[in-house]
């Protein structure tokens with residue numbers, strides 16, 4: 362089928378990748394396959410080989426690829442109206458904003474729509490500066506908030522040391538230690554977070570900043586290393602922000618809308634952020650993001666004539682598809698499925714950890730899970746070569762894992778419609794791959 366595209370008669374993955382090397386700017390490490398079609402949790406490459414998708418596209422298609430109701434909504438909305446321009450409102454935009462206010466915790470109420478996670482975080486920080494009149498930001502050292510300038514500036518994994526060519530980010534950003542019990546410099550091996558990292562963060566802010574940044578931005582479950590902060594950490598963070606009048610921004614790009622077994626990961630910790638950002642799975646497959654603020658923040662923005670717009674802000678096409686996507690998540694019980702299937706998947710991964718010395722840790726919530734591949738449990742030395750072997754092995758056997766170059770973490774974030782049978786298939790391919798790596802395949 363792919364060989365029909367734009368009159369190009371190419372047959373194999375290799376043919377397409379050769380053409381890509383001439384015309385596509387390479388900015389990211391790519392797998393050696395070219396994908397052509399998808400359905401549910403399955404994807405096929407241009408040679409017709411089938412794969413199980415453990416990353417939901419780029420974490421966007423949580424209702425599964427090609428969901429019939431989403432396709433129908435795309436079709437109908439495209440025929441009705443796609444764009445209005447920022448100076449007009451459309452029913453879909455208003456209805457989606459109301460729907461998010463109904464779903465979101467606490468007093469999060471008014472939404473601004475954009476097209477990407479980066480854009481939603483730029484907006485959140487712009488709002489935080491406007492509302493507080495302050496400029497500093499704080500973020501976690503292992504965070505990822507996007508690659509546009511502001512979002513990159515608060516991204517700990519921003520490739521600063523290995524790519525100094527990117528230059529300096531936004532001034533006034535302080536990075537705080539990540540509350541990751543497996544690697545924490547303060548409490549590793551103690552079995553639980555004792556909040557020393559939080560006390561250190563506070564001390565750091567007091568000594569090196571005004572002590573009152575405009576906002577602290579966090580992922581309630583850090584999607585790069587798959588770190589789940591402790592409930593105590595998150596509650597302490599919320600308390601600290603309230604006490605100092607610092608806005609707490611929860612970036613729920615990966616974790617929002619059911620992925621962790623609750624509508625929002627913030628709910629696992631019983632915290633309500635002042636600003637929440639959503640993207641990825643919000644549009645189901647179309648580029649849609651939201652920055653949701655409390656009624657009190659909205660009032661300050663509106664009374665202060667806060668100005669923001671972009672070409673696709675609140676497009677009825679994007680918002681109409683987003684609404685249909687939320688209907689599917691709700692009516693098909695996908696939040697509950699994420700919780701149930703996530704628990705099943707995690708227990709299978711824990712068995713692998715118990716069985717294999719190179720699986721150092723298993724963590725995550727719902728269907729956002731991770732394995733850390735190490736040389737051995739005792740040293741916990743990251744084993745990137747072994748991780749790479751596992752990833753390549755799985756791809757060869759038809760399993761697409763979610764990894765990031767240069768880290769020992771394997772992430773698992775399949776569509777929320779995944780079944781037990783599909784999880785069993787994934788686990789059995791992973792076990793073969795891990796066994797092969799443990800037997801020396803990574804060397």
Ligand SMILES: Cc1ncc(COP(=O)(O)O)c(C=O)c1O
Pocket residue numbers: 476477478479480482505506507508580584612613614615640641
């Ligand atoms: C937590 C988080 N925030 C923001 C982003 C950036 O989103 P986008 O790539 O849509 O700009 C990502 C992307 O992976 C993310 O994981």
